[in-house]
Amino acid sequence: MTANTQQLENEPADQIVAWLRARLPASWEVALTSRAELAGVSDGRVDAAIDIRGSNGTYTTVVVEIKQAFGPRDVERFQASQGRILRTLTAHIPRMVFAPWLSERTQGLLRADGINYLDLTGNAFVRLENPTVYIETTGAKRDPAPLARGKARVQGPKAGRLIRTLVDVRPPYGVRDLAAAAHLTAGYVSRLLDALDDSALIKRSPKGRVDDVDVPNLLKRWTDSYDVFRTNKATTYLAPAGATHALRQLPSVESRVAVTGSFAAVRLAPVAAPALLTLYSDNATALAGELGLVPADEGANVAVLRPYDPVVWERTTTDAGTAFVTPSQVALDCLTGNGRMPAEGEAVLQWMLAHEELWRLQTLPRDDVATSS
Numbered sequence: 001m002t003a004n005t006q007q008l009e010n011e012p013a014d015q016i017v018a019w020l021r022a023r024l025p026a027s028w029e030v031a032l033t034s035r036a037e038l039a040g041v042s043d044g045r046v047d048a049a050i051d052i053r054g055s056n057g058t059y060t061t062v063v064v065e066i067k068q069a070f071g072p073r074d075v076e077r078f079q080a081s082q083g084r085i086l087r088t089l090t091a092h093i094p095r096m097v098f099a100p101w102l103s104e105r106t107q108g109l110l111r112a113d114g115i116n117y118l119d120l121t122g123n124a125f126v127r128l129e130n131p132t133v134y135i136e137t138t139g140a141k142r143d144p145a146p147l148a149r150g151k152a153r154v155q156g157p158k159a160g161r162l163i164r165t166l167v168d169v170r171p172p173y174g175v176r177d178l179a180a181a182a183h184l185t186a187g188y189v190s191r192l193l194d195a196l197d198d199s200a201l202i203k204r205s206p207k208g209r210v211d212d213v214d215v216p217n218l219l220k221r222w223t224d225s226y227d228v229f230r231t232n233k234a235t236t237y238l239a240p241a242g243a244t245h246a247l248r249q250l251p252s253v254e255s256r257v258a259v260t261g262s263f264a265a266v267r268l269a270p271v272a273a274p275a276l277l278t279l280y281s282d283n284a285t286a287l288a289g290e291l292g293l294v295p296a297d298e299g300a301n302v303a304v305l306r307p308y309d310p311v312v313w314e315r316t317t318t319d320a321g322t323a324f325v326t327p328s329q330v331a332l333d334c335l336t337g338n339g340r341m342p343a344e345g346e347a348v349l350q351w352m353l354a355h356e357e358l359w360r361l362q363t364l365p366r367d368d369v370a371t372s373s
Contacts, residue, residue, distance in 0.1 A: 013048035054131030072200035155225035157309035236300035237293035243277035251321030269347035
C-alpha cells in the first residue's frame with residue numbers, strides 16, 4: 001500500500017469512527033485499532049480496523065473495506081475474493097464496507113450476507129453481537145455524484161420492453177436474439193445489459209450471453225422509474241352497475257382491451273376482493289362509450305390506461321373472451337399502484353416464482369421484423 005493510498009484511507013476510517021461515536025453511548029470507546037497483531041491490517045490486506053469497547057468491558061474489532069465505488073455486482077466479487085481472504089485471516093471479526101454511496105440493492109445484498117455498511121450519505125447498517133449494537137439509518141436513495149459510465153439508463157419504454165422480455169423468457173440468450181425479440185437495436189440492448197449486470201439483476205457469460213435473470217428484483221428495479229397510473233395515460237370512470245359488471249361486458253366490446261391490476265391479480269394470487277377495474281385500451285373514450293362508463297375524478301371504479309408501449313399487448317391470455325395481460329405486467333402494474341395493489345403485486349410475484357412453468361416461455365419468440373431504436 002502506498003503512502004498516498006494510506007492517507008486517502010485514513011480519512012474515511014476517521015469518518016467512520018466519528019460516525020459511530022456520535023451514535024453509541026458516550027461511555028463506550030471507539031477508535032482505530034491499536035492491536036498490532038490483528039492479521040491483515042499491518043500488511044495492508046485490509047484497509048482499516050476499528051475497536052469498539054462497551055462500558056462493561058466487552059469489545060470487538062470491525063474490519064473495514066474502503067471503496068471508491070461499490071455496487072451490487074461488487075458484493076458477489078467481494079465475497080468471492082477479498083471476502084474469502086478476510087474470512088481466512090479474521091474469521092471471528094465482523095466486516096464493514098464503506099463507500100461514498102451504496103444503492104438500495106447493494107445494501108440489501110450486504111445485509112443478506114451479514115456485512116455491515118456505511119456510506120457518506122448516511123445509509124448504514126451496523127449489527128454486532130458483543131457488545132450488542134444495532135444501528136440502521138437511511139441516506140440518499142440516488143447517487144448524489146453519479147459517474148458517467150456510457151451505459152443505458154433503466155428507464156423509458158425501451159428499457160421496459162427489454163425487461164419484459166428478460167422476465168417472460170427463460171435464458172440463455174444472446175444480445176442479438178434479445179434485440180430481435182424486443183424490437184431494439186443490439187447496441188442499446190448491450191448497454192442496458194451492462195447496467196443490469198452491474199446491478200446483479202442478471203448473470204452473463206464471459207461472451208456476454210444472458211445466463212440467469214433475477215425476476216422479482218428486476219421487476220422491482222423497473223418500478224423505480226415506472227408508475228402504472230403515470231407512465232401510462234390514465235383516465236378514470238365510474239361504472240354505474242359496478243366494476244365487476246363492467247368486466248363481464250368486456251367480451252362484447254369491439255375496442256382492443258386487456259385487464260391488468262387487481263382484477264387480473266386475483267385470478268393468480270387472491271389477496272382481497274378487487275375494487276378498481278384497470279384496463280389497457282388504445283381509445284379510452286370509445287371503450288367508455290361501449291361500457292357505459294361515466295367520467296369521474298372521485299369515486300371511480302374503472303381506470304382506462306393508454307399503454308406506454310405496445311409490449312403490454314404481448315403474451316396476453318384470454319379467459320371466457322376477456323384478455324388479461326401477462327403475469328409480469330400484472331405484477332409490475334400492481335406494485336406501482338395504490339391501496340392494496342402493492343400487496344397484490346407481491347403476491348403475484350410469489351405466484352410467478354412458484355409456477356414459472358405456467359407463464360414463462362422456454363425460448364425467445366421468433367420474429368423477422370426489423371429492429372428499431
